[in-house]
Structure formats: C-alpha cells, structure tokens
Amino acid sequence: MEKLSPGKAVYVVDTTLRDGEQTAGVAFGKDEKLAIARLLDTVGVDQIEVGTPAMGGEEAEAVSMIAAAGLKASIMAWCRATVGDIAAAAACGVDAVEISSPVSDLHLRHKLRLSRATVLVNTITAVAYARKHGLYISVGMEDASRADEEFLLEYIRAVTAAGARRVRYCDTVGILDPLTMAVRIERLRRETGVEIEVHAHNDFGMATANTVAAYQAGACFLGVTANGLGERAGNAALEEVLMFLRHSGDGAGYNLAGVQMLCQYVAAASGRIIPAWKPVVGQAIFHHESGIHADGVLKNPSLYEPYNPADVGLERRIVIGKHSGRAALLHKCRELGLPMNEELLAFAAVGIKRGVLKVKRSLTDDEIRDIIGTVSRV
Ligand SMILES: [Zn+2]
Structure with a gap:
C-alpha cells in the first residue's frame, strides 16, 4: 500500500541509511538503522530510503525491521534494475522502491558496458515487475547531470509510461551549479510533466544550493541525508534543506526541533563528527x-x-x-x-x-x- 500523501507541494526524501551509509568507512548496525529511521520519522520526513535488500543478511533484516516498525514515513528500498533486486525489496515489506540505473554514456560505456537501448529495456522490465507488486516506483537516473538530455527525455517518458511515479535526477559527482540545475530541471518538468526528485552531491559545496535551485525550478522531491553524510563530500544536508523550507514558508509539517537529536545520533553512529560551525546543528553557530x-x-x-x-x-x-x-x-x-x-x-x-x-x-x-x-x- 502506498504511504506518500498525494498532492503535497514538497516531499523530503532522506537517504542517510542508504547513500549516507555508503560513505567510505561508515556502517550502521540494524538497531542503529532502526533508531535513525525512528528519529527521521519524528522529524517528519516523507520518505526514508533505508537500504539495499539485495545485499541480503543483516541489511535485508534491517530493511524488514524498519518496514514493520509502523512509521508514518514511506519506506523505500534501493534496487538495481533487476527482477531479483525488486523481489528482495518486496520480500522486506517496503512500500516503495528506487530502481536505479546509470544514464550517462560515460557510465554506460565504462561501467555497465551496455547500450542506451538495453538499459532502457532493463529499467522498463524492472518497473513493470515492481508495479505488479503494488510498489510506489521511483526511477533513479544515476549521473543524470552528465547524460545526454535528449536521451533523458526519452528515458523519463518511457519509464513513466511503464508505471514509474517519479524520477530521481542525480548529480552523482556534484558538478552542477544552482543556475544550471534550475535550467535542467525546468526543461525536464516542462517537457515531460513528470515529478522529479533532486539528488545532489556536495563535491563543490553546492549540494544544498543545488537542491534549493531544483526545488524552485519545479522538483518537489528533495533528496537529503542527516549531516550531509554520503559518498565522498556527501549529499545535501537534511537540516539545511529543512531550515530553507521553513525560512521560505514551505516547511510546515517538519519538526526542526528534532534535527539536533537526529544529527547527533547519526554523527555518533557514523563516527563522523559535526564541525562546530556546521549550519543548523553545529554547536558553536550561536x-x-x-x-x-x-x-x-x-x-x-x-x-x-x-x-x-x-x-x-x-x-x-x-x-x-x-x-x-x-x-x-x-x-x-x-x-x-x-x-x-x-x-x-x-x-x-x-x-x-x-x-x-x-x-x-x-x-x-x-x-x-x-x-x-x-x-x-x-
Ligand atoms: Zn548519491
């Protein structure tokens, strides 16, 4: 059963437990994952990406525990575009899946060694399978910011025709600036009408700014992690994006008072301390x-x-x-x-x-x- 309330102007999608945990050297135990999910639920995030069930073992157990915890948020699992990954996610009882595939020629040639056409067929097949399981489907477009835009348009139209509810636009290596991000998102929205999630990495210190720019250009799903934890220089920080939403008058329904406890817990569980000057949660900012x-x-x-x-x-x-x-x-x-x-x-x-x-x-x-x-x- 789908858990995302329809028709909201903005949805916050947290991936501390998936992308955040992919930070080199970070590993959460399953009890820590459940505790973080509960804290995220207290903050009021709309969807929590909790992990990758296809990894099996303790990872799949953690996903199942969180899916069964009775949280208000939608619980999403990360999957490659394969039937096996989606079956593993469905077995954990999640209500949503992220079906992720690279879309840039760079990744297709050097990583997957697959053609655009093959990747498109694989994703459509995976989407159709997830649909049969009644799952909410987001299609993740890895390295979208370096992909050919005409192919992106074709890809978005095809995967949504197959049943995807939204697409995730990934600035995988964090190369965009806010103005470019806004132009890209505006065009994809205008030409496809599809709901878009922005997923911004922080390699140039632009992740929060790029997330805000994408939101202002029409992306209503905002991907974040607590403390900005994530691959390399991290992702857009949950606490910064929530503070922006409150400041701009769109943050009703999110509990900012809960971010301090969440971010401190994530810092301790990840072993990544919060700098004293970190926006919103740094201990010395006042x-x-x-x-x-x-x-x-x-x-x-x-x-x-x-x-x-x-x-x-x-x-x-x-x-x-x-x-x-x-x-x-x-x-x-x-x-x-x-x-x-x-x-x-x-x-x-x-x-x-x-x-x-x-x-x-x-x-x-x-x-x-x-x-x-x-x-x-x-
Ligand atoms: Zn990422």
Missing part, C-alpha cells in the same frame, strides 16, 4: 565573540542571528576571546557575579587578551574569574 557582534546580539539577537537558537536545540553564548569588546566583558562579569567598573575594564581587557593568546582559544568561566580576580586585587 556563539558570539567579536565586539560589534556580541554588543549587537546583547541589544537584539536578530541583528546577527537568522533564527532563534532554541528552534534547533542550541543556545546563544557570549564567548570571551581575543575579539571581545566592552559590552561582552561587562555582560560576562554580570553573569558570573564578578565586580566590574569602568576603571577595571581596561585592565581586564588587557588581561583577557593576554590569557587568550596564551591558550589559543576562548576562555572558560574559571579562567575569566582568575583574570578578573587578579585585576581587581591590583
């Missing part, structure tokens, strides 16, 4: 140090914060460091209950700068207490 910024935020946070830190489970902190100014220092002293006046302030600022240069980081509250204590006694 830390303010430099004089003008700290002073501004203390007067009105919206001067230097695009949204409330609490919205994503983070906290605002005024950090005392090399660039701290008067306002931050006074604020910190008040917070710590330390005596401070105009006379002491200049001495304290010198002591703080000296202390910071010695330890090469911002100061802890205890270090600040020591410095202010020394200055006060002089």
